[in-house]
Amino acid sequence: MTDETEKDYRDTVFLPKTDFPMKAGLAGKEPGILDRWARIGVYDRLREQRAGRERFILHDGPPYANGDIHMGHAMNKILKDVIVRSQSLMGKDAPYVPGWDCHGLPIEWKIEEAYRKKKRNKDEVPAKEFRAECREYATKWVGVQREQFERLGVMGDWDDPYLTMKFASEAVIAGELLKFAERGQLYRGAKPVMWSPVEKTALAEAEVEYEDITSTQIDVAFEITETKSAAIQRLLDKGHLKPFAVIWTTTPWTIPVNQALAYGADIDYVLIPDGGTVKSYLVAEPLAAEFLKRCGERNPGIFSNHESEWEVIKGSELLGTIVRHPMHHLGGFFAKPRPFLDGSHFVTTDAGTGLVHMAPDHGEDDFLLCKANGLDPVFAVTGDGKYRDDWLWLGGQGSVINKKFVASDGPICTDLREAGALLSASDDFEHSYPHSWRSKAKIIFRCTPQWFIPMDAALDQPLPASVREGDVPPEEALDATGMHVNEDAPVPASATVNHNGATLRGTALDAIEHTRWVPERSKNRIRSMVEGRPDWVISRQRAWGVPITLYVHRQTGDYLRDPAVNARILEAFREGGADAWFGADHQALLGPDYSLDEYEVVTDILDVWFDSGSTHSFVIEQRYGEGVRANLYLEGSDQHRGWFQSSLLESCGTRGRAPYDAVLTHGFALDGNGRKMSKSLGNVVDPLKVIGESGADILRLWVAQTDYFEDVRIGKQVLAGTSDTYRKLRNTFRYLLGALEGFSEDERIDVRKMPELELYILHRLGQLDVELRSAAENFTFTRYVRALTDFASEDLSAFFFDIRKDCLYCDAADDPKRRACRTVLDILFHALVRYAAPILCFTAEEVWQARYPSEDGSVHFLEWPELPPLPGDDAISTNWSDVRALRERVTEAIEPLRREKTVRSSLEANVTVPDLPLSEAALAEIFITAKVSHAEGPVTVARTEFHKCGRCWRHLPEVAVDGALCDRCAEVLKA
Structure with missing residues (x-):
């Protein structure tokens, strides 16, 4: 045996080198990445960099500011962030302003629960004190949820979110109500509405579960x-x-x-x-x-x-x-x-x-039929569900x-x-029976005087001021038997509506037709809801919220419509918020032209869905200009009867159009067995626990790869599958980083001088690019993730990387083929890290910083990759689909010999194939075999007679004995 065969050539091989760890350790790393983003101001700098570009606005539907986030919150916010980041990657100015719904029953109910524990009666607490406690409670949970949403990697204007309880927001909400009022598009009437005797208030459909x-x-x-x-x-x-x-x-x-x-x-x-x-x-x-x-x-x-x-x-x-x-x-x-x-x-x-x-007090059909026959409600059941004394x-x-x-x-x-x-x-x-989704108590239908926005009144003509459709005498005007005190008094006629003009229902239905619905079938759901919904009950008998800022004339029952009065009300709101109404000098707000003695001050508060339905006015229009609408609203499917609909009706009533161009609906998060999560069942999957154990990127990848247009499952087994997908992507990046160690621009080679395999991979990358852009534009990230992971696993790891390891490790550093390979790897790196960034926002940053460390830099400043133009189609003359199919057949044929230990690896195999789409030498390189020959019939395999090169381990005819060098390796070492 010669000295040459005894040498160890490992130091002469260009093995991948990188400090990028195989083990992610996301739970420990991600907080540090978040701190760095905050320190360098990634969100604000993105706004500066994208200023003047085409804008993409995803308007955040406000969650309630109460309690820790659950998996539904996590799914919703992550999906929004993936979309916003992908739009930014495509070069658009994509701001994201997070927000919270701070008024209404959920928060008020929590304060009342605390009162009950202390044996306090809410009705005995001054309204100002009670509202202050509600505000404090909401403020606390805004802070808690903000940290939890940020921990998910959600990028946005966290320093200036929108809150419905901000004074400026409350002023705009009141202003939106007054737009309806000034046009006479409000009426006070008594109709049966869903009522919670426990919470003592009317409820919206979206606040009811069965x-x-x-x-x-x-x-x-x-x-x-x-x-x-x-x-x-x-x-x-x-x-x-x-x-x-x-x-x-x-x-x-x-x-x-x-x-x-x-x-x-x-x-x-x-x-x-x-x-x-x-x-x-x-x-x-x-x-x-x-x-x-x-x-x-x-x-x-x-x-x-x-x-x-x-x-x-x-x-x-x-x-x-x-x-x-x-x-x-x-x-x-x-x-x-x-x-x-x-x-x-x-x-x-x-x-x-x-x-x-x-x-007629307790059913819609009852009410309408009885009213048509002169039978009015009697208000026998009080707000707490008891019969009047x-x-x-x-x-x-x-x-x-x-x-x-x-x-x-x-x-x-x-x-x-x-x-x-x-x-x-x-x-x-x-x-089945309706319950309040907050208290879980049964509700009833109860006729009470409420404020309504009519669905079928002509928007271009106000309702007659002296007529209030469905109006009835107040409860105190009834005697002990429940009959009208003055039975001979005239009953107001029903409001006459001019149906020649557009109605709110008609305008909303038209807007639905001109809105993009994702998935498309969701349009049928909201259209049927708007077609059949009753007039919008906008009043609530609660304390925490924006008041209905109206003065009602005690004699005529008409509400005051005076722009000067309204202007004073809104100025008071801007200075002191909604509290200004409850402690106001109402005579001062009315001004010198009206006497407070002649007017009733309305103390009902607005339906919280009117609050959230108005957010487009103080989030979108006030920040980006009058008339600007959101490109996208995105929430769960329950919001067809909630936020999607209230926003639609509010905007159609005040602007004659929808506040959004497109609406995306996602399903709900279920446990691993497809059951609704419930504390009583013990099957709740806590997103904060998942993040603490596995990291936010695992949760983000789960969201993106699920079919989120339907209900989705999450549990240990599901997350284990997500972790496997993550590891494949991470290992792809790790390999790229190692293989590109020391790469410089001097090494780059012109695409026109590349081998056909490199051209083919760039061609596949181009196809991937088109697929991913289409998926991002259509918000189908399940398709996006599948295409990206399939490319990384099948086109790269199992094909290109596998084939080109020999070239990459053993060719001379300046060999044109190796330079071409490394050039393609560099192109792949820059493309894949960008493609992954909207979903794996932390990992993509870690990958980018591993190659381009910079305190001020971030992968999220980058834009969609510009791929190099490829030569004409003739440059890729081989049908690579046939080559890859043949390669699979060869691999299958070798496997039995591997199991029998006839060969230890494909490098020891000689194969014969029926077709030769490339030269025998090229196919041997692609199949990673010793030799390829042509013969009719099935693929056959035999152990090679060639000896093994001591450096590249290939079995080649010029190697005299095992351990000696092949011609290529000898030439490399000589150089």
Whole structure:
């Protein structure tokens, strides 16, 4: 053996060198990177660098300032940040102003919870003190959540976020309301609205969630006293069979507020005699069997009757029928006759008895039908869910949502049973029911005087000032029976609306059609919601929020519309915020032209959705100019009935257009098994814990690679998969850094002089570039991540890097092929670190600083890579798809020999292939084999007879013995 074969050539090989660690240690590194970004002012410097460029504005939907962030927050904010960073990478000026919703029930409820623990009554606390505590609470959580959002890597104007409780913001919100008021696009009326007896306020649809409950269901008989139906009249004339109309309900507490019964004109009803009594019961024929089943145990005599004895009555014959309330003996309100009303548009035979009892205080259909027939609400149920103290039946009792109160043995059923009117009662009816999403308590529909923005009034013409649609006398104008004090007083006519002009509903629906919805199917969801929504209830009976800044004339009921008064109100708000209204010198605000004695000061506060719906005015327009709208709104799918819709309606009402060009909707974060996260289930995945253990970049990559347009899963197994993807990307960067050690511009080679493999990789990079830009522009980052990771794993690690290791490690430093390879690696580095930066914002910075260390520099200052132009298509003459497919076949054919240890690596293999898309020598390099030959038939493999080069380890014919040098390596060492 010669001395040459005994030499160790490791020091002569150009192995990758880098200090960039394989182990990420993100949880420990990321805080330091955040500190550095803050120190050098990355966000502000980006604004300076992008000044004058095309602007991209993603308007941040405000989360509530209460509690630590959860996974839904993390998913939402990360997705926003990825989009903003990608738009900045594409060269746009992409500011991001984070914000918080600081008013409303969630925060107020937290203060009340603290009061309850201290046994304090909120109603006894001065409003100023209570509001100050709400402001302090919101301020605290803004600070906490700000740190948590920043820890996610979210880049934005954290020094100047928008808060709905800032004085300037409250002034703008009040100003937006007054725009509606000055045009007469507000009215005060009484309609049933969703009401929380626990929180004592009206709720918006977005503040309601549905849960399955078990309720009491009852069948109640109302005695028929007058009718135009011949069949019923015959029973009345005979006098020995008393007819009763039967209603079925799952809300027994509404019986004390009943004013009428509704029927379906096309429904067939039957009179069923009770074999054991002198009574007969009127129910819908299709529901008779179910009615008998419910009532059978209590009234076994009913079953002795045959259907042939039942009188059939068409619903239309019931017009003019009168019943009396089961508690008519109490007199007053309950002694008043109850008419049958035609409710064909909502009475069905799906369940119950086909007759529906009407309580206009507690149902939309009830309210509209009764109002059309001159029956007004009576406000028997107070804000805390009890009956008024002066109500003749159950006065001062409740709460109506208390299960015991409405149970089959509760006071309502007990009194009905004693009156002989309760035909059945059971506590086993299961159904879905609305709850307050904050208190989790059941809600009711309750008619109260509220302020509304009409959906179908002409926007170009104000509502008549003297008319308030749906208005009713205030509660104090009702006597102890619940009847109007002055029953002869004229009832205001309904507001006449000019439908020739555009309505808020029509304008909003048109704006929906001219907005880009991502995914496109989400347009159908919001369109159906706007098409069917009622007038917007904008008033709340709470303390913490922006007040409805109106003065209502005590005699006419009209609200004051005076620009000079409004200007004084807004100036007071700018100086002292919304608190200025509650402690104001209202005579001073009214000025010399009006007397405060003649005006009522409205003390209701605005629906918090009006607050957030107005944010475009003080975040977008005030910062970027009047008329500027956001390029994108992005929130969860629940915001079709929340922020997306309130922003749409507010902007359409004041500006005649949507406040956004596009809306992106994402799904919700579920646990690893696809279940909703719940503390009670113990399946909550805490984003702060994930960051503390794995780092924010892992969470960011999870968000970007999920199909976030749907609900997504997260758990240990899911995050383990994300970590695997991260490691592949990190190792790609580590290899690039090591392989590029010492690279300089002098080494760069012209693209036109590159081998075809390098040209092919640059061609694939160009295809990737087009794909990533398209994905970024369409906000489809699942596609973005998949393309990026597939390129890194399949095109680079498993193909290009694998093939070119020999050239990179063993060719001479100035060899043109090695220079071409390193030039391509440099191009790849600059492209990939930019592509990764919007998603792996911390890792991309670490990678960039590892190669270009600078206290002032940042990868996030860079723009989308400019790839070198490639020569014409003829320069890539090989069909590389065929080459790669053949390479896979060769690898598969070698694997059995590796398992049998016939060969230890592909370098020891000779292969024969049926096709030669390149020369045999080129294919041997690409397949990383000793030799390639051509032969018809399948790919075959055999152990090579060539010896192994002691430096490059290739088996080549010129190597005399194992350990000797091949011609290439000998030439390199000689040089």
